Amino acid sequence: MDQFMDRKNYTHRNPNPNYTPNYNSMQSLRFIQALARINRAAPKPTTPSRRTKQIRRAAYASMAYTSGSRHNWSRALLIRLRQRQRLRSLRLLTVRRRVRIVTPAMSRPEEPARAETLRRLVPGGKSMEYCNLLEETADYMQCLRSQVQLMQSLVDAFSS
Amino acid sequence: MSSRRSRISEDEINELVSKLQSLLPESRRRGSNRSSATKLLKETCNYIKSLQQEVDDLSDRLSDLMAGMDNNSVQADIIRSLLSS
Numbered sequence: 001m002d003q004f005m006d007r008k009n010y011t012h013r014n015p016n017p018n019y020t021p022n023y024n025s026m027q028s029l030r031f032i033q034a035l036a037r038i039n040r041a042a043p044k045p046t047t048p049s050r051r052t053k054q055i056r057r058a059a060y061a062s063m064a065y066t067s068g069s070r071h072n073w074s075r076a077l078l079i080r081l082r083q084r085q086r087l088r089s090l091r092l093l094t095v096r097r098r099v100r101i102v103t104p105a106m107s108r109p110e111e112p113a114r115a116e117t118l119r120r121l122v123p124g125g126k127s128m129e130y131c132n133l134l135e136e137t138a139d140y141m142q143c144l145r146s147q148v149q150l151m152q153s154l155v156d157a158f159s160s
Numbered sequence: 161m162s163s164r165r166s167r168i169s170e171d172e173i174n175e176l177v178s179k180l181q182s183l184l185p186e187s188r189r190r191g192s193n194r195s196s197a198t199k200l201l202k203e204t205c206n207y208i209k210s211l212q213q214e215v216d217d218l219s220d221r222l223s224d225l226m227a228g229m230d231n232n233s234v235q236a237d238i239i240r241s242l243l244s245s
Contacts, residue, residue: 035222038226039226048223048224048227051227052216052219052220055226056215056216056219114198114205117201117202118201118204118208122208130173131173134176134177134179134180135176137204137208138176138179138180141180141207141208142183144208144212144215148214148215148218151214151215151218154222155218158226159225
């Protein structure tokens with residue numbers, strides 16, 4: 001467990017990482033700045049669904065930028081976000097699907113079942129070695145969880 | 161030689177699998193010592209899916225809450241929430 005903590009360079013150490021809220025302050029700051037931008041940039045009425053999507057994108061972006069290039073999943077997520085950014089700015093209506101050469105599940109008999117589902121859930125999971133996939137999953141899960149805790153705190157703060 | 165290598169990486173994999181298990185919340189850990197890798201992966205997938213769903217739901221709620229605010233109060237609330245957590 002210590003290895004995970006050291007690698008992430010948390011600015012505050014948490015003695016019990018599994019059970020206490022522990023969002024990385026960089027991650028919080030990025031997300032909150034993004035929220036402020038979203039809030040400022042809407043002088044004309046934005047549809048609620050559009051704003052929801054912007055917030056959701058900001059959530060994943062702050063996760064990805066905070067982990068940066070240190071992990072495969074964050075790299076994959078950054079690439080995905082930037083591609084979509086480019087598509088939006090060009091105002092293309094069709095969604096371009098990248099042709100990905102995926103090793104079919106059949107050729108990975110040594111993996112347990114469900115590894116395929118996991119590969120789909122974790123960004124960049126399709127091309128990873130099984131060992132890497134497990135590490136990346138753990139990291140992605142922790143990051144997701146801290147993002148959820150952060151957003152929940154904000155919702156609580158704004159609702160009171 | 162090759163069998164020795166596969167045994168080492170199998171240990172690594174078991175270690176990673178048990179680390180994953182320790183990251184799951186209590187309610188999702190069943191039969192903690194004897195979960196098969198498949199069950200654990202299934203729980204992990206479910207957990208990740210539920211987390212992603214929560215991000216969607218919370219984005220929606222944040223969107224509603226932010227709609228009812230003017231610019232100045234958002235900054236104040238944000239700072240307040242950061243300081244109190």
